Amino acid sequence: MTFEIIIFIASILFGIVLYWRESKSNKVYSFFNKLFYSEELQMKPGSKKGFLYQQSFLMRLVYIGVLFLLGIVIIRFIIPIDVYTIQLFIASISGTLVGTYLANFVFKSSEVLDEQSDSLVDAVKDTVEKGKDFIKDLEAKDNKVIEEAKQQIKTEPEAPKKSARQRLKDKGHL
DSSP states (O other), X not given: OHHHHHHHHHHHXXXXXXXXXXXXXXXXXXXXXHHHSOTTTSOOTTOOOOSSXXXXXXXXXXXXXXXXXXXXXXXXXXXXXXXXXXXXXXXXXXXXXXXXXXXXXXXXXXXXXXXXXXXXXXXXXXXXXXXXXXXHHHHHHHHHHHHHHHXXXXXXXXXXXXXXXXXXXXXXXX
């Protein structure tokens, strides 16, 4: 079980690297695209689509499955020891898929932050200014309340305090 977790985490990192690499250059995908499709069906030269980058879930799953299937076949010929092949295969594929979606999330969020950075700065500045105004209003209201309380204290005469014995006599308990 521990070995599967290690393979899963490593395949997440592998998926992130694959996605990042393919977002920078899709030469391998365009090569196979030109090899397999006729001139009319080939992708446009400016397209950034790749095996994993800008691909639907099902096609990502197919490409990753084929990649790991080829890898496992090659490894089985090099190392003939049977090591939980199916479990490692599934952990590798699922981890790589998770890694590609994690990398996609990071790319999309960085794009949104780049686009919205000016508006975010303006929003933060407006919020800070509103906060300063709110604090000034609170301070002014506090000063008014304190002044009113001081005026009431000065104008109200203090009633002489009765002792506990006197209060009990007033109630008729003594």
